[in-house]
Amino acid sequence: MLLFTTKIVGWKFQSLKPLLSYYKNTYCLARALSVNVNVVEVENGLASIVGSKYVATSHAICEQHSHDESYHRHLLPSIVVWPQSVGEVSEVAKLCTAHKMPMIPFGTGTGMEGGVAPMGPSVSINLTKLNEITDLHLDDFDVKAQPGVTRKQLNYDLRSTGLWFPVDPGSDASLCGMAATGASGTNAVRYGTMKQNVLNLQVVLADGTILHTAGEKRRCKKSSAGYNLTELFIGSEGTLGFITSATLRLHGQPEMTKSAVCSFPTIMDAVNTAMQILQCSIPIARIELLDETSIKAVNNYSHLTHPEMPHLFLEFHGSAASTGEQVDQTAEIAGLNSGSEFKWAETQEEHNHLWQARHDLWYAVKAFKPGSTAISTDACVPVSALAEAISHSAALLDESGLIGGILGHVGDGNYHCFVIVEDDQAKLVESLTKAIGKKAIELGGTCTGEHGIGIGKRPLLKEEVGEKTLKLMKAIKCSFDPLGLMNPGKVFS
Ligand SMILES: Cc1cc2c(cc1C)N(C[C@H](O)[C@H](O)[C@H](O)COP(=O)(O)OP(=O)(O)OC[C@H]1O[C@@H](n3cnc4c(N)ncnc43)[C@H](O)[C@@H]1O)c1[nH]c(=O)[nH]c(=O)c1N2
Numbered sequence: 001m002l003l004f005t006t007k008i009v010g011w012k013f014q015s016l017k018p019l020l021s022y023y024k025n026t027y028c029l030a031r032a033l034s035v036n037v038n039v040v041e042v043e044n045g046l047a048s049i050v051g052s053k054y055v056a057t058s059h060a061i062c063e064q065h066s067h068d069e070s071y072h073r074h075l076l077p078s079i080v081v082w083p084q085s086v087g088e089v090s091e092v093a094k095l096c097t098a099h100k101m102p103m104i105p106f107g108t109g110t111g112m113e114g115g116v117a118p119m120g121p122s123v124s125i126n127l128t129k130l131n132e133i134t135d136l137h138l139d140d141f142d143v144k145a146q147p148g149v150t151r152k153q154l155n156y157d158l159r160s161t162g163l164w165f166p167v168d169p170g171s172d173a174s175l176c177g178m179a180a181t182g183a184s185g186t187n188a189v190r191y192g193t194m195k196q197n198v199l200n201l202q203v204v205l206a207d208g209t210i211l212h213t214a215g216e217k218r219r220c221k222k223s224s225a226g227y228n229l230t231e232l233f234i235g236s237e238g239t240l241g242f243i244t245s246a247t248l249r250l251h252g253q254p255e256m257t258k259s260a261v262c263s264f265p266t267i268m269d270a271v272n273t274a275m276q277i278l279q280c281s282i283p284i285a286r287i288e289l290l291d292e293t294s295i296k297a298v299n300n301y302s303h304l305t306h307p308e309m310p311h312l313f314l315e316f317h318g319s320a321a322s323t324g325e326q327v328d329q330t331a332e333i334a335g336l337n338s339g340s341e342f343k344w345a346e347t348q349e350e351h352n353h354l355w356q357a358r359h360d361l362w363y364a365v366k367a368f369k370p371g372s373t374a375i376s377t378d379a380c381v382p383v384s385a386l387a388e389a390i391s392h393s394a395a396l397l398d399e400s401g402l403i404g405g406i407l408g409h410v411g412d413g414n415y416h417c418f419v420i421v422e423d424d425q426a427k428l429v430e431s432l433t434k435a436i437g438k439k440a441i442e443l444g445g446t447c448t449g450e451h452g453i454g455i456g457k458r459p460l461l462k463e464e465v466g467e468k469t470l471k472l473m474k475a476i477k478c479s480f481d482p483l484g485l486m487n488p489g490k491v492f493s
């Protein structure tokens with residue numbers, strides 16, 4: 001722990017007592033003050049640092065910032081701060097650098113790999129107060145969003161423009177957080193992931209430097225100008241710097257949207273259908289696999305009545321003519337793989353319910369055993385290897401005797417194997433998830449298609465990219481963050 005050496009205006013170090021008793025829960029503040037932050041005043045029950053704009057907070061708020069939606073639980077942040085502008089992000093970064101204090105960018109905390117969880121004394125920097133949508137160019141299909149803007153908020157604002165932002169992880173995550181994790185989700189098969197949908201990023205480095213990865217004001221669809229620093233930041237998980245705005249590529253809202261579900265006797269019939277749809281180049285917008293266990297979960301949690309069999313949830317976008325053609329071709333392929341008739345979402349309400357149920361699957365899984373811990377893998381393989389990867393995972397899951405299932409964005413070759421973890425099963429679960437990651441790597445794929453490396457997948461990163469590439473990645477990190485203050489303990493061990 002660093003020594004407490006900084007100036008305290010209004011509250012002298014010697015007079016910590018009144019400050020501590022000011023708080024119902026002194027634990028958090030004691031931790032906050034045991035690290036080097038400039039506590040300059042106390043107002044409204046909150047201790048403020050750097051001119052009262054950024055607040056150190058209660059134990060409850062530190063707890064809230066200590067984890068995401070995954071099972072990873074480590075330490076609480078020493079302090080949480082809310083910069084109100086890009087300049088203030090830079091100021092906080094400079095302050096943390098001056099005191100060699102680790103910094104963790106915090107978006108909406110919906111991550112699945114423990115990315116926001118502190119591994120040592122650190123400042124959690126909540127970026128949600130920066131929440132402007134600017135620079136909307138309707139003719140060019142692009143817009144700029146700050147870190148507090150979530151994908152739902154952006155699409156709500158765009159609703160009357162005829163444009164939308166399609167990357168959809170289900171959760172209402174911040175768009176800059178989605179860039180930081182390289183997120184994708186259900187629409188990626190047609191519209192791509194964050195990688196294909198970010199044109200430029202404004203970032204703040206650990207030393208407070210503010211820059212644009214593609215150069216200020218750049219928003220062109222392509223560029224060969226030097227290194228692609230924008231892509232470097234996508235999936236960087238807060239280890240290179242703060243993303244303080246993202247220039248995003250927009251798409252035209254589809255003229256027609258049609259959603260349906262189709263059941264199959266076996267999971268392999270569903271997977272083969274997905275593979276053949278892609279091999280026929282049908283421009284399907286969503287193609288989501290839910291195995292029997294996943295269907296049980298959505299039926300229970302979202303009050304649905306699908307037959308307890310493997311399913312594909314499908315969506316088609318286009319004109320009446322083109323969706324009609326896509327539907328006919330898809331139905332034919334499904335039929336050849338013993339798929340059922342399509343059950344259509346007839347109304348907007350049914351459509352919303354169907355996709356909300358899919359998006360809530362993680363909570364539906366957790367509801368199998370309320371209060372339990374759930375873990376999910378995130379393997380992604382070339383589509384032609386999907387059947388082998390999924391049958392391997394299904395066999396392992398079966399052998400393990402664990403409660404779990406498989407779901408996936410199968411159009412991208414990406415699937416999640418989820419399990420409920422009982423107290424004495426940690427080792428078993430670890431070996432299962434590791435084996436699934438390794439198999440994906442062996443098949444030419446990755447241990448993480450969209451959630452990131454975070455904490456849990458660090459050992460697999462080396463296996464996936466190799467020692468030399470890992471070394472180069474570390475050297476790149478070092479050139480952005482020489483003191484290793486940006487989100488330490490994530491991505492690299
Ligand atoms: C129910 C459910 C379902 C899904 C998912 C979550 C949940 C709860 N996710 C995962 C999650 O929504 C996704 O990882 C988001 O991109 C995380 O965005 P947050 O803003 O919540 O980042 P969060 O605050 O959780 O941070 C995640 C990481 O990014 C860093 N970070 C956040 N904001 C940053 C910024 N502005 N600058 C620099 N670093 C920053 C953090 O430091 C951390 O390392 C997902 N994902 C997916 O890709 N596909 C999916 O299908 C799903 N599905």
Ligand SMILES: CC(C)CC(=O)C(=O)O
Nearest residue numbers: 112170359361362376416
């Ligand atoms: C199942 C979860 C792990 C979240 C996710 O990525 C999804 O629902 O697709």
Ligand SMILES: [Mn+2]
Nearest residue numbers: 185409416450
């Ligand atoms: Mn997913």
